[in-house]
Amino acid sequence: MKHKFTIPNLPDSNFEIEVSFWTGKQTLYKNNxxxxxxTEKGKPFLIPDNNGGIVKAYPKASFPEIVPALEIDNIKYNVIEKLPWHxxxxSLLPMLLVFTGGGIGGGIGAVASLYNMQLLRDNRPGIGKYLKVIGVTCAAAALYFALAIVIKKWIG
Structure with a gap:
């Protein structure tokens, strides 16, 4: 999923960052x-500026988001707006599976939570995206409990 943004240091440029949902691989685009x-420590993006120089933008984790913030000259810029608290x-409700399901429940809950965040970032108005999030949360719980039954029968 690509996210468009601007950087105050480079106001005449349009940026997009693409982050793989499954691998976390990040690709930054400046004007397409x-x-x-x-490859140096912190793996900064080397953004060419308008004066022929290079601006180093370090990707920094921005929990609970999968899309990183970019740190330029020790100033952290959020690439995407954080979701409201509610x-x-x-979106993080599926993470409650970690309490009943340990690592397996936590893994299922983490994938479902990340997917829920992507659904809530959809620009379409209405209650539909909330219903989808509730559906993903219920599906994650059903998947965990079905997997638990299969594992229990398999172990004996």
Whole structure:
């Protein structure tokens, strides 16, 4: 999923960041051109500025989001707007599976929570996205309990 944003240091440029849901791989684009990522510590993106120089943008984790914030000159810029507290709480409900299901429940809950956050970022208005989030949460719980029954029968 691609997210569009701007950086105050480079106001004439349009940026997009693409983060893989499954691998977490990040790709940054400036004016639809991919930006090179360094292999040095912190793996900064090397963004060419208007003066022929390079601006280093370090991707920083932004819990609970999968999309990182970018740190430039020790200033952290959020690429995407954080969800309101009630949407964050709703999207993180599947993480409660960690208390009943340990690692397996936590894994299922983490994937469902990340997917819920993507659903809540949908720009379409209405209650439909909330119903989808509740459906994903119920599906995660059903998947965990079905998997628990299968494992219990398999173990004996």
């Amino acid at each position: 051109e991919p930006v090179q990522q360094s 949407q964050s709480a709703l």
